[in-house]
Amino acid sequence: MKKIIYSKYNKTKIGGLPRVVFEGHIVVVTTEGEAEKAVNYLLSRPILGIDTETRPSFKKGQVNEVALLQVSSHDMCFLFRLNVIGMTPAVIRLLEDTTVPKIGLSLRDDMMMLGRRAAFQQGNFIDLQNHVEEIGVEDMSLQKLYANFFGRRISKRDQLSNWEAEILNEKQKIYAATDAWACIMLYEELMRLEQTGDYELIKVEENVQENTVTEG
Secondary structure: OOEEEEOOOOHHHHHHOOEOOOOOEEEEEOOHHHHHHHHHHHOOOOOEEEEEEEOOOOOOOOOOOEEEEEEEOOOEEEEEEHHHHOOOHHHHHHHHOOOOOEEEOOHHHHHHHHHHHOOOOOOOEEEHHHHHHHOOOOOOOHHHHHHHHHOOEOOOOOOOOOOOOOOOOHHHHHHHHHHHHHHHHHHHHHHHHHHHOOEEEEOOOOOOOOOOOOOO
């Protein structure tokens, strides 16, 4: 039986889906030495998921610097606290690496924010948005994509929390790690579906709003 994929996923259904979270090991990186070890480990993996977090600003025209860079393998995620350590040589080496594919969503925005902290040459990055378009999916948010492809809900409740807090709480850690790890899951499933053709795309004509955050 082929997997059913929708061109647009109904956001009202997301709240009723079972929640998915990253269940691997999460490591918070707060020193240059830790960053060096983390990058050495990550670059030994075959594929990585990547995302960033920035403390929200509620003042018009004010944009904070990116505070967190989360990079995950299948079973381990490192949270680089850039507001503490900055763009260390190891972090730049990771971003400039051309050997290990790094999967993300809306990478243009992430790269721009990271580039404000330090200049670097962008390495091997793959944006999920480009691949979902190839099979006719119009949604561009991680939450909708994961619901569409896996029938599971990624909570966005902690998205607007303080990412520059002195200590990240457990909910923040899990939120950040899940977003990075989910990029790997989506990419691998997309590759499987593209290679096997084992899916049926249902065209949805209704106007489904993008970028809507569903609490939960």
